[in-house]
Amino acid sequence: MANDRFDLVNWFARYGTILFLLLLVAGFSWARPDVFPTKLNLLNVLNQASILLIIASGLTVCLVMGLFDLSIAAMATLGGYVVCKLLVDQGDDPHVWLTVAGVLLLSGVVGVLNGALVSYLGVSAFIETLAMGSIITGAILGYSESRTVLGGIPEAFLSLGQEATLGIPNPVIVMGGVALLLWLLLEHTQAGRNLYAIGGNSEAARLSGIAIKRYALVALGISAACAALGGMVAAANLGAGRPQGVGDTYLLNAFAAVFIGASTLRPGQFHILGTLVGVLLIGVISNGLSILGVQTFWQYIVQGVLLIAAMFGAGMVTLRRR
């Protein structure tokens, strides 16, 4: 008897979110068989989820080593706006991919700066990234004079967010690439293992010979670059470089996705696969509820409840272990 219950709780902690995701897909498909389970709509879900996953994957790397990165909202805005602005400023013959790479590098450098302040000045990452986010937001507002970049964005860049390759939307391809790279990094490289060790017990990691301070630069750098990339895809998708508010929608969702992920498959640990499940869950809920014609405010409420439920599931496992 006791053993049966033991396994059930454990099973739910691991697979509960995935089960819930499948149930939701089944439920929405049953409610609107003509709309929800169509190829068009499912690609649409993936397309919308892609930007969130790009940002959330980078955030996962940070949280694995125990750092909160709150600057991702501002970084996403920066990525989207600055690329559009620079491309338009270059006039008729812009170096599209060079510009994209340059902005990614710039955002990575800002992230590394975050890491340096956290590591070498001993500022808490939570506060430091909050402050950096504020600085970036202010800088972009000043640089843009609050004007959105609309016309003249090169097609080559817009294709990043609007076109498809071999039937797969480009954002989904970018998402797959980013998620695969970071999955390999976290699960299969020494650096990934060290990041997990630092998150698990930073003093033990340090005494095992890991340069824990440098890893903060790496993790926050990756997170910033991913956020900027997500912002770029969003801007390409929208066809405009907005100087404010782009990233804000993704900030909470990214954290929600990563934390839902931490209660999936490996309870209590952040990991890319879990983040993917979290992102899909959020994407399916938002898409399904709007298809059903449920008002937007409900989506926030449902998402909040879901996050608490996921945390409760993860907490059950920890509680029972004592």
Next chain:
Amino acid sequence: MTADSCEAAAPILEVRGVVKDFPGQRALDDVSLTVRAGDIHALLGENGAGKSTLIKIVTGVYRADGGEILVGGRPVQFTRPHDAQTAGIAVVHQHGNLVPNLSVQENLALGEALPRRLGAFVDWPEVRRRAADLLSRMGLSIPGGALVSSLRPDEAAMVSIAKAIATDARLIILDEPTTALLPREVELLFGHMRRLAGEGHGFLYVSHRLSEIFDVATSATVLRDGRKVWSVGRREDLRREAVVAAIVGREKSLAAEAPVSRMPRSEGPPVLEVRGLSSARVHGASFTLRTGEILGLAGLPGSGAEETLDLLFGRQAPEAGEILVGGRSRRFASPREAVAAGLALVPKDRLAEAALGGFSVRENVSLPSLGRLLTDPLTRFVRRGAERELVSGVVRRLNVRATGIEARMDSLSGGNQQKAVLARWLGTGARVYLLNSPTAAVDVGAKAEIYRLLAQLAEEGAAVLFTSTEVEEFPRLCDRVLVFRSGAIAGELGCPDITEARILGLAVGLADSGRAA
């Protein structure tokens, strides 16, 4: 109170045939014990024997699945810790139960009904007065307004004990209370325990330091694998050999108590030379560690022995002095550089500094060796097969008992966790082992295994620098002992002279260290 009425009075605590089941295992099986007024009852057993479970049942954290518990002769049913407190049972845990960022007096008042003014406002002068009263009664010269975080570990331990006594508990449960205490504070604590026992309190005392048990206990119960295997009600019957045999079981008892036998070798080439090492707490330490040697650094807490290890490993930067590893002068800016030079450190606090609790044994053990398990220097992928092979090898060699190398670290008992922490360094091929209390809070069986491993490492050509808060360990393990006093090396003891008495004598600074203790 006459002896007669004492006999007649109901015991403070009576545990009768208690059973506790956890999923997949029976943690306690028909366990009984009795604590009478005036008893100091030692609860003994290896890690995982069921001591903590029994304490949790007595204090209302767990509920028993069978049997009964009587307090003052009346059966009780605790459903939460508060019930046990109300019934007069207080517990002092190993890691203390104080809030670090509150003052001593606030901690002492915590959980109590605070004295009030006008029914709502805390009467702080009264809180201060009570705290000062209690502290002086305990013989502590700590200001009541001091923050607990500013106290030394031994002071904090005494304050947690004071707090337990302040609740007017009749039964006080002490779970490894002396881990952070200096010898004279242990004596002070024992003095208080004897006095309180004389006043009619009872104690249930858990400790891994057997010598302390024989010093203070008046009765004892030994648990093994969840069963009561031995108990004794009179102090005269508390014999060391019998207790050890009961704890570890007959077959292992000889190995646990006998000194680690091996050829002492102090003539190997020097691997670590230290000259004039100085910092805030170490003053000009100079010594040489040779291949195949186990060198002990003894001393009271804060004497500089532990700090020396930290300086050697690059955890702190020395102010002056020279460190030579394999004849080359080295200055480690971080533990990383020390690890690269072939040093290994087992820190004192396993939970805070060594173990990755939520991770597998495999991930814990391979951590510092990952650099040699990579597919190529560019992608730095970890070769899983090679990793499993390495980990399985050292885990088998150290006899780490777990359900497998994928078992979570925090599912292991303390002794096995410590063996896994040691195993971590075997894979790196470290030549110099710096060990800070490697057997702290480890059961007798695992302790003996760790001793054997260290002797083996030394025989294979590693060098071991060892420090411990348990003085009795040095004679059993070390070829040579350096005794620290107030940051400086006060003396060196060679093979026949390494005795607890001489080490303590040098450590506290008695002129004639011959009969110091």
